[in-house]
Amino acid sequence: MKLHIVISSTRPGRLGGHIGQWFYENAKHHNGFEARLVDLAEVNLPFLDEPEHPSTGRYVHEHSRQWSSLVDEADAFVFVTPEYNYGMPASLKNALDFLYHEWSHKPVGFVSYGGVSAGTRGVQMTKQVVTTLRMYPIGATVAIPTRQYVENGELRADQALNDSAASMLAELAIVSAAMAPMRAA
Numbered sequence: 001m002k003l004h005i006v007i008s009s010t011r012p013g014r015l016g017g018h019i020g021q022w023f024y025e026n027a028k029h030h031n032g033f034e035a036r037l038v039d040l041a042e043v044n045l046p047f048l049d050e051p052e053h054p055s056t057g058r059y060v061h062e063h064s065r066q067w068s069s070l071v072d073e074a075d076a077f078v079f080v081t082p083e084y085n086y087g088m089p090a091s092l093k094n095a096l097d098f099l100y101h102e103w104s105h106k107p108v109g110f111v112s113y114g115g116v117s118a119g120t121r122g123v124q125m126t127k128q129v130v131t132t133l134r135m136y137p138i139g140a141t142v143a144i145p146t147r148q149y150v151e152n153g154e155l156r157a158d159q160a161l162n163d164s165a166a167s168m169l170a171e172l173a174i175v176s177a178a179m180a181p182m183r184a185a
């Protein structure tokens with residue numbers, strides 16, 4: 001099964017790259033998945049510029065077709081995301097809006113980070129969006145309070161954090177396998 005770990009923030013100097021890399025290092029050693037790091041800064045989508053609803057699958061732009069095939073090949077996702085003003089980053093919402101069926105019947109786990117809420121308010125908003133796309137947000141969460149875990153712009157992961165990543169990977173593997181017949185249909 002293929003797991004795509006999506007770094008959602010795109011701004012220069014972001015923390016998201018470090019956190020995505022940390023989760024990827026954990027996922028690489030997980031037997032259930034072939035993990036891939038997907039960076040929305042590199043994907044570099046413009047604001048949604050397709051004339052038709054994404055559920056038609058008719059895309060006129062090459063960037064949409066490339067994003068479609070990248071998302072389509074995944075069996076499960078982890079969104080690595082901060083919250084911006086209690087919500088998801090616009091880059092993540094835009095990347096979700098670009099596609100439709102490519103997301104369907106795939107589980108998603110959230111690795112969030114931020115101040116006192118550790119990004120969880122943004123995750124709550126994102127769950128509402130992903131269920132519309134027929135994604136399945138899993139129960140396991142990784143929520144990183146940056147004051148506790150970030151020093152000089154670097155993530156200092158401890159055993160508890162690595163354990164929470166392992167729990168998320170285990171649940172994703174189970175749910176992704178259970179949903180495979182839905183994806184096949």
Ligand SMILES: Cc1cc2nc3c(=O)[nH]c(=O)nc-3n(C[C@H](O)[C@H](O)[C@H](O)COP(=O)(O)O)c2cc1C
Binds near residue numbers: 014113117119
């Ligand atoms: C536009 C903006 C809005 C933010 N809003 C919140 C917020 O609502 N809650 C929070 O805990 N942190 C907030 N922060 C602080 C972020 O948690 C922190 O800057 C984090 O590093 C952002 O992720 P990034 O570096 O990957 O972009 C905000 C930061 C930015 C740039």
